[in-house]
Amino acid sequence: MSYIVATEQLTKRYGSRTVVDGLNLRIPPGCVYGFLGPNGSGKSTTMKMLLSLVRPSSGEVHIMGQPMNPATRRGLLACIGSLIESPPGYGHLTGRENMRLVQRLLGLPDRYVDEAVRTVRMQDQLDKKVRDYSLGMKQRLGIAMALARRPRLLILDEPTNGLDPAGIEEIRDLLRRLSGAGVTVMVSSHLLGEIDKTATMLGILNGGRLIFQGTRDELLAASTPDVLIDTPDPEYANAQLKGMVVSRLDRGSVRVSGIGDPVTARVVAHLVGAGVDIYGVRRDEQSLEDVFMALTSGGGL
Numbered sequence: 676m677s678y679i680v681a682t683e684q685l686t687k688r689y690g691s692r693t694v695v696d697g698l699n700l701r702i703p704p705g706c707v708y709g710f711l712g713p714n715g716s717g718k719s720t721t722m723k724m725l726l727s728l729v730r731p732s733s734g735e736v737h738i739m740g741q742p743m744n745p746a747t748r749r750g751l752l753a754c755i756g757s758l759i760e761s762p763p764g765y766g767h768l769t770g771r772e773n774m775r776l777v778q779r780l781l782g783l784p785d786r787y788v789d790e791a792v793r794t795v796r797m798q799d800q801l802d803k804k805v806r807d808y809s810l811g812m813k814q815r816l817g818i819a820m821a822l823a824r825r826p827r828l829l830i831l832d833e834p835t836n837g838l839d840p841a842g843i844e845e846i847r848d849l850l851r852r853l854s855g856a857g858v859t860v861m862v863s864s865h866l867l868g869e870i871d872k873t874a875t876m877l878g879i880l881n882g883g884r885l886i887f888q889g890t891r892d893e894l895l896a897a898s899t900p901d902v903l904i905d906t907p908d909p910e911y912a913n914a915q916l917k918g919m920v921v922s923r924l925d926r927g928s929v930r931v932s933g934i935g936d937p938v939t940a941r942v943v944a945h946l947v948g949a950g951v952d953i954y955g956v957r958r959d960e961q962s963l964e965d966v967f968m969a970l971t972s973g974g975g976l
């Protein structure tokens with residue numbers, strides 16, 4: 676399998692602090708890769724290392740199968756569009772003037788610029804000054820600037836940050852269309868809900884470490900939902916489980932965490948043996964958000 680982005684033990688230290696720790700990213704071509712993690716988990720630093728804006732302390736970056744090094748850097752970066760931190764563009768210029776600057780800088784034909792502007796649906800807003808744009812419009816112009824070079828890979832750092840729900844939906848829709856057009860997109864967010872349904876692959880970062888990488892179905896499957904035991908005397912049942920499993924009372928049931936099917940069977944047998952009446956045993960429904968929260972608050976899978 677050749678990946679658009681692959682990193683080997685990518686690491687960044689600032690002084691004695693390791694802020695990105697041994698990442699092995701694998702981003703397949705054509706996907707929307709949701710790069711998730713709480714604030715400060717190292718997402719921006721990682722993206723900047725992919726773009727050679729920050730020098731790794733150790734490890735390697737491979738883009739489209741080629742190692743990033745001084746000899747390959749220029750050619751590889753020409754295939755990557757990016758939007759890192761605040762949206763680019765000069766406020767005192769119009770959208771069109773900003774696009775023209777990018778065009779001249781990169782020596783691009785008119786049709787590349789026109790298509791990028793159409794893709795982000797900004798063709799009717801180009802004659803306004805950028806300082807009069809809403810945040811969502813600024814983000815979309817920034818994405819058009821990144822798209823104008825017709826990149827194979829687009830790296831977007833928190834493009835939905837600060838947007839209202841309509842703006843977030845516009846970016847989601849844009850990401851879907853881009854990936855439909857064959858562009859691989861890596862997009863970061865600290866909120867799973869903002870990119871959950873758009874992303875075909877997820878990478879979850881916590882404290883600089885990649886704690887999960889795979890599809891959303893794989894993420895759900897890798898977590899073990901809690902078991903809920905319904906009984907007329909939950910206090911007594913819970914007391915019987917002390918020292919055996921991690922359990923607690925939850926709205927008239929006993930909630931047991933982190934147990935697979937064989938342990939569930941033993942728990943039920945143990946309770947029945949202790950004279951507990953069991954009305955029902957069920958697995959709790961878990962949303963992806965629950966799994967994400969459990970993971971990034973140190974729960975682990």
Ligand SMILES: Nc1ncnc2c1ncn2[C@@H]1O[C@H](COP(=O)(O)OP(=O)(O)OP(=O)(O)O)[C@@H](O)[C@H]1O
Pocket residue numbers: 689694712713714715716717718719720721865
């Ligand atoms: N130049 C730097 N010098 C020292 N520490 C830094 C530097 N840049 C980032 N850090 C630290 O590295 C950690 C990771 O930061 P980074 O910006 O990559 O995280 P993030 O996941 O993108 O978070 P956010 O969404 O808040 O930007 C943070 O603790 C940050 O303070």
